[in-house]
Amino acid sequence: MILYTPMQLELxxxxxxxxxxxxxxxxTVHGVPALVRKVGGRxxxxxxxxxxxxxYLRGDLYPGAPVKPDD
Amino acid sequence: MTFYESFEQVxxxxxxQPPSPPGPGNDPDRRENPDNEPNKERTxxxxxxxxxxxxxxxxxxxxxxxxxxxxxxxxxxxxIEGHLVLPPQNKTTKYEHMIPQLVALEQNPEVxxxxxxxxxxxxxxxxxxxxxxxxxxxxxxTVSVVLGGGHSIGVPIAVATDxxxxxxxxxxxxxxxRLTGLVIGVPQTYEYLDKMQDRVVRFVTAHSxxxxxxxxxxxxxxxxxxxxxxxxxxxxxxxxCGLINExxxxxxxxxxxxxxxxxxxxxxxxPLQ
Numbered sequence: 609m610i611l612y613t614p615m616q617l618e619l620x621x622x623x624x625x626x627x628x629x630x631x632x633x634x635x636t637v638h639g640v641p642a643l644v645r646k647v648g649g650r651x652x653x654x655x656x657x658x659x660x661x662x663x664y665l666r667g668d669l670y671p672g673a674p675v676k677p678d679d
Numbered sequence: 680m681t682f683y684e685s686f687e688q689v690x691x692x693x694x695x696q697p698p699s700p701p702g703p704g705n706d707p708d709r710r711e712n713p714d715n716e717p718n719k720e721r722t723x724x725x726x727x728x729x730x731x732x733x734x735x736x737x738x739x740x741x742x743x744x745x746x747x748x749x750x751x752x753x754x755x756x757x758x759i760e761g762h763l764v765l766p767p768q769n770k771t772t773k774y775e776h777m778i779p780q781l782v783a784l785e786q787n788p789e790v791x792x793x794x795x796x797x798x799x800x801x802x803x804x805x806x807x808x809x810x811x812x813x814x815x816x817x818x819x820x821t822v823s824v825v826l827g828g829g830h831s832i833g834v835p836i837a838v839a840t841d842x843x844x845x846x847x848x849x850x851x852x853x854x855x856x857r858l859t860g861l862v863i864g865v866p867q868t869y870e871y872l873d874k875m876q877d878r879v880v881r882f883v884t885a886h887s888x889x890x891x892x893x894x895x896x897x898x899x900x901x902x903x904x905x906x907x908x909x910x911x912x913x914x915x916x917x918x919x920c921g922l923i924n925e926x927x928x929x930x931x932x933x934x935x936x937x938x939x940x941x942x943x944x945x946x947x948x949x950p951l952q
Contacts, residue, residue, distance in 0.1 A: 609762045612831040613801035614852040623766040661783035
């Protein structure tokens with residue numbers, strides 16, 4: 609992986625070691641397959657796994673959005 | 680004689696006589712008990728109260744009335760995040776979300792044009808090039824505006840569109856690709872980095888008016904950047920070297936996009952035989 613940026617790499621990557629990993633799970637949100645994780649008691653969307661491109665234009669589903677999984 | 684009767688009487692004007700006495704029972708459209716009326720088609724009104732309250736609570740934003748637009752606007756801000764999830768102090772644009780969005784925009788018949796707004800400090804080479812490649816291969820008209828900054832890997836994204844604008848005060852930094860990984864063999868590492876750089880140079884020169892010599896010269900110029908070699912182009916400079924088409928803001932960009940949409944429509948019209 610190559611980062612191409614005028615920003616100092618020390619600044620960009622600062623805190624990389626301290627980053628806590630929240631376990632992610634694959635589920636569906638409003639019927640759309642997605643990866644979600646629990647952060648501070650609530651669940652947020654990590655990534656959509658849907659193959660329908662129209663799902664990616666939905667206003668309520670984006671990385672970081674608070675979601676209620678279907679299960 | 681009362682006070683009002685002391686005035687001069689004008690028939691039809693004073694004193695005022697309503698055409699029918701006020702009160703219920705005279706209006707033909709009045710319905711006494713609309714809920715119990717049989718055989719009446721009912722319209723259900725669904726309010727947006729809950730979701731707009733949620734939006735205010737979560738994002739501090741209010742719901743705006745929905746207006747159908749024939750263009751979509753994609754903003755690329757902060758670091759372009761690629762193969763590595765960056766620490767949370769970075770503002771990032773996630774390419775894995777953007778690429779299907781661009782696919783959806785290309786496919787959706789209601790979308791006629793795409794506006795790309797850039798204020799990025801660069802990021803992952805592969806992710807940036809992926810976004811640039813998918814924008815350049817779209818059949819729908821695309822226009823980009825560099826506001827603030829479009830540095831490093833933001834340069835290929837800015838030039839990937841059909842027409843590129845830069846704000847007067849916006850800047851673009853062009854500099855060589857730096858190594859972030861492990862060096863085992865120096866000649867091999869150099870070769871590899873050179874190849875990665877060639878990908879960027881090739882894309883930029885193929886999608887803008889800048890020549891390869893000029894772009895490489897800007898990339899390796901010394902004495903302009905404090906910690907690196909390279910060049911900062913501000914507004915007009917980027918236009919003069921052929922990288923960007925025009926200096927302009929939102930008004931020019933939207934007008935240009937509208938023109939491109941019209942052009943595409945007339946091009947696609949089948950002539951009558």
